[in-house]
Amino acid sequence: MGKLQTLTGGRMASLTSAVARWPGAAAGERRRSGRTSARQWTARVLLPVALFLWLLSLRHVDLAGMRDYGLLQVLPVLFWTAAGLLAVGFCLLLSDRRTAGGWYAGYVLGLIALIHATPTLLYPSLRYSWAWKHVAVTDAVIRHHGSVPHAGKLDIYNQWPGFFDLNAFFLQATGLHSALGYATWTPPVYNAVLLAPLLLLYRTVTRDRRLIWGAAWIYYSCSWVGQDYFAPQAFAFLLFVTLIALVMGQLPTSVLHRTGDSRYIRTGDARSGDIPTGRWPVGRFVLVMVLAAVIISSHPLTPLMLVSALVVLSFPRRNRRVVLPVLAGAVLLTVLWNATVARPYISDNLHDFLDSLLKPDTNVVSGLAALGTAAPGHVVVAWVDRSLSAAVFVLAAVAFLARPWVRRTGLALLVVAPLPVLAANAYGGEMIFRAYLFALPAASLLIAVLLLEQGSRPRLQVLAACPLLLVLLGGLMFGYYGKESANYFTTDEVKAGRFVAATAPPGSTVVSLTSAVPGLYLRYDENPQVEFDQQDLDDRLRLVKDPVKGLEGFLQQASPQQPAYIILSRAQDADIYQTGILPADFMRRMNSALSKDPDYIPVYSTKDAVVYRYQGTKS
Template sequence: MAGAYAASSYSGHSTSPHAPPGPAPEPSSPGWSRWRRLGPGALTALGILPASVAAWLLSLRGVRLDRMGDLGLLQVLPVLFWVALALLTLGFCVAAGDRRTPHGCFAAYVLALVAVLHATPPLLYQELRYSWAWKHVAVIDAMVRHNGEVPDAGGFTIYNQWPGFFELNASLLRATGLESAVGYAVWAQLLANVVLLGPLLLIYRSITSNRRLIWGAVWIYYSCSWVGQDYFAPQAFTFLLFASVVALVVRQLPSSGSPGTRAPREGWPVGRLTLVLVIEAAIVCSHQLTPLMLISALLLLSLPRRNRRVTLPALGGAVVLTMAWDATVARPYVSGNLHSFLDALTQPEANIWSGVSRLAEAAPSQVMVSWIERGLSGSVLLLAVIGLAARGWTRRTPLPWLMLFPFPLVMVNAYGGEMVFRAYMFALPAAALLVTALLLPSGGRRLPARMLGVYVLLLAMIGSLVFGYYSKEAMNRFSSDEVAATRFATTRTPTGSLIISVTFAVPGLETHYDRHERAEIIEESPSTKRLLLRDPLAGLEPLVGRAGNKPAYVLLNRAQTADLRLSNELPAGFVGRLESALAEATDFTVVYRNDDAVVYRFDPPREGRPG
């Protein structure tokens, strides 16, 4: 075990017990002294970093977003972008190969990686990406308008029962005077990943003081975090809080101490435990899944007897808070879905394979992307298991429990087919350090041959990540024209109107969800879909009929076409066929049109209902 921490005793600083006699003719500043202590690898890395960042920024000029196809941004980003990523990874490997590389150099590389991966879309796009992010902005807007719980929320009542994330943002809007969260939601992914660096570092530094292992784990985490739940959403918010609780708990565990690290105190200081309980309360009131993940993590961390003085108070707090919330505020949702929860318990194999089984419906390009994502996940977990077996010191840390805890929940509930991917997301922080322990030398010597292999592997990881992150941008990106059309449909139509779309790929379709009804064709029954495919106008009749005496509108946009092309839930040309049919129909009138979207109003015959 001592060998694993052989490099942890250096700090990158040296002191001289004697000052030179007499006045120093050529005084050297502290900054110059630090530069002189840097090794050749660190100096080289510091030269590569600005070159890679400059290449990335230059690559974003003149990107033709309108040329995106089935692989999204991957098809339109220029070669220089990929050169920048490869150069950035090379510089990090050079830095990791030098034992004298300071923390600041590693931090700069990690922040540059986060910027390249997560600032690229907002720098390229005019509008907020992801329809779900727009949906969450709409919920915040509604809570601001109603000063809290939103009445007549329909299917959105779940957000009234877990309002923490939304109320926090609503309070921010009230305090700052901002009209909407859209302006900062654009940068939510970048901000979430930058802030997450703090808890990650606290976890890793509680387990080892070897800076190569610490920063290597951080780099691998960001290189393999493909699940894409870091956008403007309660999951991103509560995952950050979850990581913070885990970091505080791990910091306090007696099993987290390692040679060269501060020995933690037993038990909890009152102030720190209070902070943990406050964070747990924020998690419990903001998301359904994350409290269960937290309870599972704390439960497994409690298995070693020596940990229990630390873990049991935190575990007890999480259990009590979750049960209290679910029995009161969230009781309508819990009681209404109790039967489905119990059914899921009896079908563990269906829960595990639910996400994979949907691949048969997707476009060939997306099937390929899905297998790349699954290959990355499987490879990371396999390397982590090998690292656990090969590096004995890791088995005396919390890492095994922090990697295993999400997977029992996979067998309990499918979570809409996403549970296995959420489990990977929650296991990744621990898995990243285990992979790093396997790949990076633990001693102080540079091993060029090994670092070359590590470089190739890190490139493969990032290459797999970008498939998951950028391949669906044809449906995730929205133009200003699409936003304008949706704003017209949701704000310029009478209260109670029914707004029909083909898919959910609409920016802000849920705006004023308490004032309008919505219908998505892909959510209809198979028989209705078959009728729509045979005769789009005949298939629309039962949908517009739901409006009763209220107006009905059909909203079509470019992203919905891309959505169908990627998902294959309906033929890719269906949106075009529907628009052609509406254009020729006498009882549908264009009320708004631009280059990327069109809105039709249903005008029934005079003997029918009023328009």
């Protein structure tokens, strides 16, 4: 009996010693001392000062001055000062082990507000044409009480309707007239909500607050892709991160902490559920399957990313008891959905999908053919985007090599999981950006481990990391704000779109040069749309050669009862100039040509938008 007590006591002493060496425990001891350092006081002051300066900077911003670099060239020095102070204050928090989680949360939420609420506060209306399109789809679902007939190229939303059905239900339950009222605030609210599953994911790997909040800061500093607007992708991605976090939390390698002598300890109590047992509690498994079902019914791409992530997580034998049941359920639900509800779309596009499997190199670099030259600033923004993305993957790879303990987690597997999907399909030229988006949550924690894992000299460590954090944030600003001249809509542009939606008889054709038109799809189930940036290269060449004759092939059905409406606007001009999809001066040339042709009657005209009506050639 004495020998048993001695052995038990020795093991308990060893465990206590290991836990004491864990940085979180040491930080707890310091916090209990009640002493507040100068760094803490400085960080606490910088947060409200930065937010005040940010709000102050938004009083006078000349949005009309946006060109090559979007918001970057019109935001005042005060805005950049606020962003810098916010980053410096966060670095000060990281340098002090006594920092409470609430201050980390304040800074990360402040960063979200500064980045994502700035356009919302500055712009008079909803930004980004695709957000307007999704508002129109939600309104159409309500009008038709479900599936929208005569949806044309937007019929894909009838086959993945989960996001729109939920919004329609919300609008009808609350009595709101349209999703436009809250869609404007989607980016800041969505990113704030996304913080919860990100923290849940990071806590499955470590309990070190510096690493957890550092990873969250890095995620928001590198998430330049902009898939955070009112869209099925944003909704599905939120559920994807939540589901992966729940799966990661059940893995037998979760919540491992590295001690000072490079050993691993596991904290918690298996009986209370803190330590994963490798088995799914029934309630949690049901929740995971419900999340998977909602994802599968809401977006065509995210289920593929989900299946890919689950496949790579199942590679280690120790994970299979947890991952394989979820993988089997996700595959089964995806197959059932694609074979029933989504069957029309799958059947129509199966050949193209199979063909793309044989062209992985083309999928990675695909994009629209241009007839002009992209704006110099747009080229710079594109290079910064790509450099930031490359830096994220390089830093994550270095972390994998330099921090051996992360190899026992599923982080590296989650980073590479989107790559097979990237090689399989171009997804309209956007797959490379989506792959980056899905890899970013795990990559952010790897970078945080590389830069912020507790060393012998934490202050110097953070001092060295702070410039890199500032550079990452600067890269985000280029990617997120650099294209805003085409994403921003003036009041006159919004009125032009609404004018067409309100006056065009059913069956009228609505024509635009690009999709950068607010309200272009407000009655898409009644009025077919033609966007020339989505047309074949030959069609665009004919249009550039002769704007009037180039239109004729798309307006053959126009009549006095069902005329065609051609919308030319400021945002389209900015879009053309940025991307080079058409010659930079083409908007001016087309407007001049139509104004001189008596068959095209201007029915709406302001400095930012003009609408022509075409009723057919007069005999």
